[in-house]
Amino acid sequence: MGLLLIMRFTLQEAIRRRLFLSVVILSTLLLAVFAILLNIAVNMVQPDGGTSSRLELLGAGVVVTILVTWLVYLLSSLLTILLTVGMISSEVEAGTFSVIVPKPLARAEIVFGKWLGYALILSVYTAFLFFSFLGIIYWETGYWPWQAFSAFGMLDLVTLALLALTTLGSSLVPTMVNGAIALVLFIGAPIANLVQFIVRVIPSTHVQSQAMQNVTTIISLIMPTDALWHGVSYYLLPNTATFLMLGLSTDSFNTPFTSAEPIAGALLIWVILYSMVLPSLAAWRFQHRDL
Amino acid sequence: MGNDNLVPAIEVKGLRKVYKQLVAVEDVSFTMYRGEAFGFLGPNGAGKSTVVKMLTGLVAPTKGSVRIFGQPVSAREARRRIGYLPELPSFHRWLEAKEFLEFHGRLYGLRGTVLEKRCREVLALVGLAGRDRQKLGTFSKGMMQRIGLAQALINRPDLVLLDELVSGLDPVGQRDMRDLLRQLKAEGMSIFLNSHQLADVETLCDRVAIINEGRILKVGAPRALFDEPLVLELRVSPINQELLHRLGLVALAVRQDGDTPCSLLIEVRDEEGAADVAAVVHECGARLYSLAAHHRSLEQLFLQTIDASRRRE
Numbered sequence: 001m002g003l004l005l006i007m008r009f010t011l012q013e014a015i016r017r018r019l020f021l022s023v024v025i026l027s028t029l030l031l032a033v034f035a036i037l038l039n040i041a042v043n044m045v046q047p048d049g050g051t052s053s054r055l056e057l058l059g060a061g062v063v064v065t066i067l068v069t070w071l072v073y074l075l076s077s078l079l080t081i082l083l084t085v086g087m088i089s090s091e092v093e094a095g096t097f098s099v100i101v102p103k104p105l106a107r108a109e110i111v112f113g114k115w116l117g118y119a120l121i122l123s124v125y126t127a128f129l130f131f132s133f134l135g136i137i138y139w140e141t142g143y144w145p146w147q148a149f150s151a152f153g154m155l156d157l158v159t160l161a162l163l164a165l166t167t168l169g170s171s172l173v174p175t176m177v178n179g180a181i182a183l184v185l186f187i188g189a190p191i192a193n194l195v196q197f198i199v200r201v202i203p204s205t206h207v208q209s210q211a212m213q214n215v216t217t218i219i220s221l222i223m224p225t226d227a228l229w230h231g232v233s234y235y236l237l238p239n240t241a242t243f244l245m246l247g248l249s250t251d252s253f254n255t256p257f258t259s260a261e262p263i264a265g266a267l268l269i270w271v272i273l274y275s276m277v278l279p280s281l282a283a284w285r286f287q288h289r290d291l
Numbered sequence: 292m293g294n295d296n297l298v299p300a301i302e303v304k305g306l307r308k309v310y311k312q313l314v315a316v317e318d319v320s321f322t323m324y325r326g327e328a329f330g331f332l333g334p335n336g337a338g339k340s341t342v343v344k345m346l347t348g349l350v351a352p353t354k355g356s357v358r359i360f361g362q363p364v365s366a367r368e369a370r371r372r373i374g375y376l377p378e379l380p381s382f383h384r385w386l387e388a389k390e391f392l393e394f395h396g397r398l399y400g401l402r403g404t405v406l407e408k409r410c411r412e413v414l415a416l417v418g419l420a421g422r423d424r425q426k427l428g429t430f431s432k433g434m435m436q437r438i439g440l441a442q443a444l445i446n447r448p449d450l451v452l453l454d455e456l457v458s459g460l461d462p463v464g465q466r467d468m469r470d471l472l473r474q475l476k477a478e479g480m481s482i483f484l485n486s487h488q489l490a491d492v493e494t495l496c497d498r499v500a501i502i503n504e505g506r507i508l509k510v511g512a513p514r515a516l517f518d519e520p521l522v523l524e525l526r527v528s529p530i531n532q533e534l535l536h537r538l539g540l541v542a543l544a545v546r547q548d549g550d551t552p553c554s555l556l557i558e559v560r561d562e563e564g565a566a567d568v569a570a571v572v573h574e575c576g577a578r579l580y581s582l583a584a585h586h587r588s589l590e591q592l593f594l595q596t597i598d599a600s601r602r603r604e
Contacts, residue, residue: 005397005398013383013385016385095379096383098349099375099376099380099382099395099442099443101348101349102349102370103370104367104368104370104400105367290351291344291350
């Protein structure tokens, strides 16, 4: 089947490309450095091993988990953009499609095969990085987010949403333009949340907060990565019992960077549709494109 | 020529391609038969590559139709039977030669030992035996052309479309490719050859289409395409009035070369005419020192056709 052949070829290509290998090697080094530093830090704050120290460690574990997962979010998002920005356009520009497209397979199989290959490799990378960090944090602090798998699901949706955007972009515009668009949208996505936070903390601007909410929603619909990150951060929080034990309130996690509430169901459905419809549009565009 | 039963391999009808304001191809129609070697000639920008891309489904026609073995070019069954080598091909440089062929073979549905065997065969066929573990990134331009041909032949196609096959090849490589094409043709493969190398087209192709400014000017056998008399150069002595008179009766034209007194330039319709000329010289008691037929090359005829079409416009 053409789709599976193209998927396999894409995996092979991604693994052989120096970019991906470099990122994997550096990420592994990052994990090692993180493990060493966390071990040093934990040994500094846990000299007696008493109950209060264990609670401090658990609290630190929550914070470190969120910070480190944000790093995973950033790394996997940037890798998605770098790796897939020329998924179709670079092959068209290089002329390598000239010998593949005339073969007995549908053009849609080429697009979906490549999409599937990248989706797999990026999901595996994200899972490797995320669960490795969580494992290290658990080993050192004893904290493991009780909804870790939901958090990973959200992280993976970030990757798939970005992949959907770059897939469509690479069927429409040249590689460099696609990269610029994806980066600007990804980096620009948190702006609405930042402004909304500022509006919320200044009492005199409360009347405008509905308008701000609307802008945030529109931005989330166009580029849902930041909204998804907030969903990830929610799933990284401890359960209620641990919250009580730590003496923390959920409100303290409602910040421009984290959320104490899960992502809205409607937005989640939108992201799933977004991740499926954009590659389908890319396949349709590629089907009708002269090479 | 192997088109005795005249089964069409390619049928092109009323093909038109417009890029925004530019008409690249206009009302192109021709039929290429099974077992035939068909040459496609034209100057740069004539629309040759656009036609080839429409034959392979890379470009969609604005109007008109392309059928490969009776099926639309989009049909998988049709695509399964063709091999294609684009002009100046570009491949994934990180692949080894064998991996590259295996990938393309799999796209055609080849698997296992059949694929393995076919990879070895085509590598040997294009002169790259023993290079199966070499990365394409280290290949020279000529080797790229060879491996490109190998992928076009991996599925034992019934029809192979070659766009400027010998470009980038050194003289030895060009000769090897010509020999290989002759071999493939002898085996019954239909060959569509888009080429600037007119000598290749002349020696290999059964029929030729000449295209200029998006339109087909002529289609036919290379020689039959051009209604050209055969020019004979004679060295004969003595040249007298009787000889000139009798030669005038069997020839289309007789001219004396002013620079060399014993030399005549005679135009005849065909090779039979050449035999008549020799007989007349003998009957007139003159001595014939040489008789050479001057074929105008296909290149000259091609240029003449293109020039004539430009003058008409």
